[in-house]
Amino acid sequence: MTRSANLGFPRIGAHRELKKALESYWKGETDAAVLLETGRELRARHWRQQREAGIEIVPSNDFSFYDHMLDMTVALGAVPERFARTADPLERYFACARGTSEAPAMEMTKWFDTNYHYIVPELHEGQRFALSASKALDEFREARELGIETRPVIVGPVTWLSLAKGEAGFDPLTLLDAVLPAYADLLSALKAEGAEWVQVDEPVLVLDLSEAQKAAFARAYAALAPVAPNILVATYFGALLDNLELAASLPVAGLHIDLVRAPEQLVPVLDALGPQMVLSVGVVDGRNIWRTDLDAAFALVGKAWDRIGPGRLEIAPSSSLLHTPVDLDEETGLDAELKSWLAFSRQKLDEVAALASAIKRGRGAAKAAFEASAAALAAHKASPRIHRREVEARTAEPVELARSSPFPERRKVQRARLRLPAFPTTTIGSFPQTRAVREKRAALRKGIIDTAAYERFLEEETAAAVRLQERLGLDVLVHGEFERNDMVEYFGEQLDGFAFTRNGWVQSYGSRCVKPPIIYGDVSRPAPMTVRWSAYAASLTDRPMKGMLTGPVTILQWSFVRVDQPRSETCRQIALAIRDEVLDLEAAGIGIVQIDEPALREGLPLRRGDWEAYLSWAVDCFRLTASGVADGTQIHTHMCYAQFEDIMQAIVRMDADVISIETSRSHMHLLEAFRDFRYPNEIGPGIWDIHSPRVPGRIEMEALLRKAAAAIPPDQLWVNPDCGLKTRGWPEVEACLANLVETARRMREMVETPVPAQ
Numbered sequence: 001m002t003r004s005a006n007l008g009f010p011r012i013g014a015h016r017e018l019k020k021a022l023e024s025y026w027k028g029e030t031d032a033a034v035l036l037e038t039g040r041e042l043r044a045r046h047w048r049q050q051r052e053a054g055i056e057i058v059p060s061n062d063f064s065f066y067d068h069m070l071d072m073t074v075a076l077g078a079v080p081e082r083f084a085r086t087a088d089p090l091e092r093y094f095a096c097a098r099g100t101s102e103a104p105a106m107e108m109t110k111w112f113d114t115n116y117h118y119i120v121p122e123l124h125e126g127q128r129f130a131l132s133a134s135k136a137l138d139e140f141r142e143a144r145e146l147g148i149e150t151r152p153v154i155v156g157p158v159t160w161l162s163l164a165k166g167e168a169g170f171d172p173l174t175l176l177d178a179v180l181p182a183y184a185d186l187l188s189a190l191k192a193e194g195a196e197w198v199q200v201d202e203p204v205l206v207l208d209l210s211e212a213q214k215a216a217f218a219r220a221y222a223a224l225a226p227v228a229p230n231i232l233v234a235t236y237f238g239a240l241l242d243n244l245e246l247a248a249s250l251p252v253a254g255l256h257i258d259l260v261r262a263p264e265q266l267v268p269v270l271d272a273l274g275p276q277m278v279l280s281v282g283v284v285d286g287r288n289i290w291r292t293d294l295d296a297a298f299a300l301v302g303k304a305w306d307r308i309g310p311g312r313l314e315i316a317p318s319s320s321l322l323h324t325p326v327d328l329d330e331e332t333g334l335d336a337e338l339k340s341w342l343a344f345s346r347q348k349l350d351e352v353a354a355l356a357s358a359i360k361r362g363r364g365a366a367k368a369a370f371e372a373s374a375a376a377l378a379a380h381k382a383s384p385r386i387h388r389r390e391v392e393a394r395t396a397e398p399v400e401l402a403r404s405s406p407f408p409e410r411r412k413v414q415r416a417r418l419r420l421p422a423f424p425t426t427t428i429g430s431f432p433q434t435r436a437v438r439e440k441r442a443a444l445r446k447g448i449i450d451t452a453a454y455e456r457f458l459e460e461e462t463a464a465a466v467r468l469q470e471r472l473g474l475d476v477l478v479h480g481e482f483e484r485n486d487m488v489e490y491f492g493e494q495l496d497g498f499a500f501t502r503n504g505w506v507q508s509y510g511s512r513c514v515k516p517p518i519i520y521g522d523v524s525r526p527a528p529m530t531v532r533w534s535a536y537a538a539s540l541t542d543r544p545m546k547g548m549l550t551g552p553v554t555i556l557q558w559s560f561v562r563v564d565q566p567r568s569e570t571c572r573q574i575a576l577a578i579r580d581e582v583l584d585l586e587a588a589g590i591g592i593v594q595i596d597e598p599a600l601r602e603g604l605p606l607r608r609g610d611w612e613a614y615l616s617w618a619v620d621c622f623r624l625t626a627s628g629v630a631d632g633t634q635i636h637t638h639m640c641y642a643q644f645e646d647i648m649q650a651i652v653r654m655d656a657d658v659i660s661i662e663t664s665r666s667h668m669h670l671l672e673a674f675r676d677f678r679y680p681n682e683i684g685p686g687i688w689d690i691h692s693p694r695v696p697g698r699i700e701m702e703a704l705l706r707k708a709a710a711a712i713p714p715d716q717l718w719v720n721p722d723c724g725l726k727t728r729g730w731p732e733v734e735a736c737l738a739n740l741v742e743t744a745r746r747m748r749e750m751v752e753t754p755v756p757a758q
């Protein structure tokens, strides 16, 4: 019989219980027992909630204390050697994720096109594997003790290897045969424990695959299927396309497909599916927060039912619900109309259950749910809050995307105006968001202090940051971003067409969460957003003060976006709002404006064939924000976590006067792309990895900067950290910035670059 299923539930808890438990454990305020108990409570609560919602196939092992890729790495016995000295398994696990004083953390990177970060497996030639953790088994048993039979979830071998990194020239995929026995041990242990099914996630099946990857799929599943419980291979975030035949021919019992991102793949999948295979149709969006159009979803499910019958069908969200907030019922601040358009994780489970009962017992069985969905959808479509004629008219008008003069000319004007030394020093924007800052904001929210008191506090913080930067001798200062809860949410709160939630938290990495704003309508800027703080900070110093904005692509990428118009259209609306802000900053005397685009790379479509179209509008939107200023106004941008090699052309086309990038963890490796491309404008390669509390010494920073100066003409170089400092503490910041400024000073002496006099 057709069954309702879930692929994964958010782990952090409706009130970020996991975040709080982790952070107090890390601080040493609570012991491991408290943390483990919090994990147990969250799992139990989430299993029960899924069961109560009517989900028949409930996942286990989707919980994680940090990241599910790291869990898999631990299970396979592939923890890097440098952590072996940490004896306690829980401590060792967190050492991998966060580093220790002796062993730097494992790398972290974006999970497909989401804002979730996974811990990258580090593999080497001759790597050995052995099943080394019982987590999947323990959680399966734990659920069974609560009376809930679950379907354990693991990351599949081809995805796990494909997302791993090896030393230069080493392809982790060559370890397939070596890793399969450990996978086989894990799967047969689950089978022996009585698991009937297991969900094996292979999202790389929606990417462009090499021949080696394709061969690995056939080989892996031929080896694993005989020893495993029934395997459901789960794909999500896109269409199988040319990998469809491969996926459908695997010797496994079931396949999950994403019909939200790729509804058009249903018919081809049905055509290709083996005669015994179960099909799990992902029809409720695991990546966005809009309420499901149950009629449309039902039509898709019905099509599958007609073709394969009831016995082989499962109804599920498109992907794990990890990427959506937990519970809409917690949102007491949203107006009723807007709320009626939305569904968070718990509401999505209800939708899946409604679809399953409708297909099994007829639509009458879920009449209320279908009627409510149709009514909300109709109201949403007709709502006057979505379309604003003046915004749409302005968005349609052509705007010049190029700056008035080419870079070499702008550079002359800017150098004459700014009079910066060689190797100018700056930071990326934020200074520590201490507990005191967050508590003040919480106090304002709760009405304990008023706006005037809050702003006085922010002025003091800003002034102290300006004084510190002057004392340390930085050349281009920032105001510190103390007024911002988050670099995207802060803008979302001030722009029209955006809604924001009280509790709509989504895990970004480890204990760090974000509250993505919701773009529901045409976007415009009712008033300046940042000028007050930049102008205040500028008034305190004679040095150049850099204005600080988040770029349109990043605001788009880190928000929940409307689906009734192309992303490019929404992005252009945001770009026009940011353009106005840039011009207001310029008019207020701010001579340098940084427009951050850390998510530009992450927004790349998963298939290469779609890259060009995306990069074209994304870069245009960035240019639109910057093209209105005079030659003498210097535009910076900033990117982190990016593989720049792929997108150099686009970065050149952005034509920012200065770009700062994250390079220290890769030991300037990323800079090679800029060298090979003869990147024409100025660059600040990060010389301080801000992701850990470690204080790099001057020798280390100097080595990085020299390496940069060997790759890039020194008069194009800036000196800065990898990214903003909001997650760091003041003592490290002060020590590191002192080293950074000293490093730049010594470089100036050493290189004696003639600074053009213009």
Ligand SMILES: Nc1nc2c(c(=O)[nH]1)N[C@@H](CNc1ccc(C(=O)N[C@@H](CCC(=O)N[C@@H](CCC(=O)N[C@@H](CCC(=O)O)C(=O)O)C(=O)O)C(=O)O)cc1)CN2
Binding pocket: 115, 433, 435, 438, 439, 441, 442, 484, 485, 486, 487, 488, 489, 508, 509, 511, 512, 513, 514, 515, 558, 727
């Ligand atoms: N949106 C987004 N995505 C991003 C990044 C980013 O900066 N923003 N950076 C990259 C890395 N990702 C990151 C994601 C989150 C955080 C982060 O620091 N998040 C904070 C929350 C930030 C926030 O919204 N803070 C609010 C609310 C803070 C809060 O929890 N307040 C307490 C009360 C205050 C207290 O006692 O601490 C509460 O509500 O209970 C504020 O400052 O106002 C956290 O999880 O701790 C850092 C990096 C990639 N993706």
Ligand code: MET
Binding pocket: 428, 429, 430, 487, 548, 596, 598, 638, 640, 723, 724, 725, 726
């Ligand atoms: C994730 S990129 C962060 C850029 C931002 N200006 C900051 O310093 O925090």
Ligand SMILES: [Zn+2]
Binding pocket: 428, 598, 638, 639, 640, 722, 723, 724
């Ligand atoms: Zn950054």
